[in-house]
Amino acid sequence: ILNVEQSPQSLHVQEGDSTNFTCSFPSSNFYALHWYRWETAKSPEALFVMTLNGDEKKKGRISATLNTKEGYSYLYIKGSQPEDSATYLCAPNRDDKIIFGKGTRLHILP
Amino acid sequence: DAGITQSPRHKVTETGTPVTLRCHQTENHRYMYWYRQDPGHGLRLIHYSYGVKDTDKGEVSDGYSVSRSKTEDFLLTLESATSSQTSVYFCAISDRGQGFVGELFFGEGSRLTVL
Numbered sequence: 001i002l003n004v005e006q007s008p009q010s011l012h013v014q015e016g017d018s019t020n021f022t023c024s025f026p027s028s029n030f031y032a033l034h035w036y037r038w039e040t041a042k043s044p045e046a047l048f049v050m051t052l053n054g055d056e057k058k059k060g061r062i063s064a065t066l067n068t069k070e071g072y073s074y075l076y077i078k079g080s081q082p083e084d085s086a087t088y089l090c091a092p093n094r095d096d097k098i099i100f101g102k103g104t105r106l107h108i109l110p
Numbered sequence: 111d112a113g114i115t116q117s118p119r120h121k122v123t124e125t126g127t128p129v130t131l132r133c134h135q136t137e138n139h140r141y142m143y144w145y146r147q148d149p150g151h152g153l154r155l156i157h158y159s160y161g162v163k164d165t166d167k168g169e170v171s172d173g174y175s176v177s178r179s180k181t182e183d184f185l186l187t188l189e190s191a192t193s194s195q196t197s198v199y200f201c202a203i204s205d206r207g208q209g210f211v212g213e214l215f216f217g218e219g220s221r222l223t224v225l
Contacts, residue, residue, distance in 0.1 A: 032210035043200065044153070046213035089152065093211045096160050098143060098204075099169065102152040 006090055006101035013080045014109050020076040021104040023090030027071035032093040035064055035075055038103070039086045047075075047088075080108045113137050116201050116217040124225050129188040131220050133201030135181075141204040141211055142184035144168075144176065146197040147219070153200065159184055191224045198222075 005024045013019045025033065032051045036044040048057040053068040061078045077084055087103040113136030123129055133142060141160055145153040145168075155168030157176040165176050173195060175187045188195055198221050202214040 043216035043218055049213050051210055100153040
């Protein structure tokens with residue numbers, strides 16, 4: 001079973017500040033790396049699916065980078081807004097399995 | 111939004127009774143997954159399917175079985191429910207990208223309480 005680590009577990013950020021967090025995963029037999037955003041009382045929603053080493057993806061103020069050789073990905077949020085408060089999950093895809101990390105819980109302070 | 115529905119959405123049952131949760135999709139996606147959500151554990155994979163009659167175990171498959179007799183339905187069965195199986199269960203579907211599983215689309219979740 002994949003060992004997926006996300007850090008930090010929880011993060012408090014002032015509104016307007018930028019932030020980032022990390023996902024690390026085994027680099028062997030890598031297929032893809034997924035990022036999801038999960039708001040309380042809702043279902044997770046996909047942000048990015050990344051496959052190539054060095055890949056960078058962006059959606060609005062959120063972006064992500066991928067290093068498949070060393071097994072990590074960073075998620076960046078620029079100019080945090082209250083609506084960014086959520087849990088951010090990463091999940092590597094290997095052998096058709098999608099195994100999630102425990103997530104980073106982001107709290108935006110007004 | 112992807113056409114995925116879970117039923118029942120809420121269920122309360124007693125220890126030792128069988129329970130079946132249903133995931134139904136209208137997207138004709140190849141992959142279907144069952145996860146459970148528990149505090150401190152995030153989402154943990156129970157079982158998944160990569161085609162009709164093709165299923166495999168996930169991280170926490172003990173006490174659960176699945177079946178997929180047609181593309182649109184993926185059933186999760188607890189043969190004899192225990193209190194440790196009290197959880198919120200999420201179904202997710204996906205199709206295949208170029209050599210990888212594409213983004214997951216999640217159902218709304220099924221809250222199961224085992225007394």
